[in-house]
Amino acid sequence: MSRHPEVKWAQRVDKVYLTVLLPDAKNAKVNLEPEGVFTFSASAGAGDLLYELKLNLFDKVDVEESKINIGVRSIFCILEKAEKVWWKRLLREDGKAPHFIKVDWDKWVDEDEDNGANDLDLGGMDFSKFGGMGGMGGMGGMGGMGDDAMGDDFEDSDxxxxxxxxxxxxxxxxxxxxxxxxxxxxxxxxxxxxx
Incomplete structure (x- = not known):
């Protein structure tokens, strides 16, 4: 049986910030489809428990321009919207969002305050593009990122x-x-x- 990791999200008129909170994730697999389907799977914890996630996003996304950073504590994604419009919610489905999805108030900007500028400090994170990663059936994505693939760039700082x-x-x-x-x-x- 798989579990759901906690997910935080925020948006701008042109992008969605999505953070999957899963410390020490192993074998992280992330996929993004143009229709707005975001999937994630990884194992974590003492018993290597399986965590999976499938989100049907509110609207279409630009896979080629979207970016991802797999860190030690979380997986941070910048999903470029196909159309530069403010989404009513994160998910396509009506109703209350699942309990594991929360608003990221640290990154949130209200629609009337969004000037389209990227004012989010990303702390020098090294982002890879979803579309440039290949290996997921031509739909873009990131598969099978093992511990060795993450490198030393994301180690905790002192x-x-x-x-x-x-x-x-x-x-x-x-x-x-x-x-x-x-x-x-x-x-x-x-x-x-x-x-």
Missing amino acids: DEDQEVSKSDKNLEGGAKAEEEHGGASGEKKEAAASI
């Missing part, structure tokens, strides 16, 4: 640890400066040390 270290140093430096000026009480020192 930036978070460095930021914490910098703030700790700033706290220590601030406490020393207050001590030199005779202004820090014992309570303030304890509070700064516990942060």
Whole structure:
């Protein structure tokens, strides 16, 4: 029995951002068809559980211009819409979206605020084009991406640890400066040390 990974989505007038949240996915297979059918499968977890997904998107997409980035924690896709129009919803079917599909509020822009500019910071992600990947029966897509195919480009960064270290140093430096000026009480020192 397969499971569904969590999916987050947002849109602009010309594209849809789709993020499949599945840490440590193995053998990820992603396919996008021009009619707007997005399929995904991968195994993950201690028991290599199978996760599958098939989404009938609201409208057609341009497979050749759509892009994908398979990372350690998620699979991020930029799906170019065939027509530059605002979609009423992500899926073609009427009714409430499945429980595993959520709006990505970090990337969301309202229709009246969308100026068509790509203002999303993608953090230097290396994207491959769906259409240029081949191997999925001529429909474009990405199949059988093993661990070796992902390369070292998507390893976790230590930036978070460095930021914490910098703030700790700033706290220590601030406490020393207050001590030199005779202004820090014992309570303030304890509070700064516990942060």
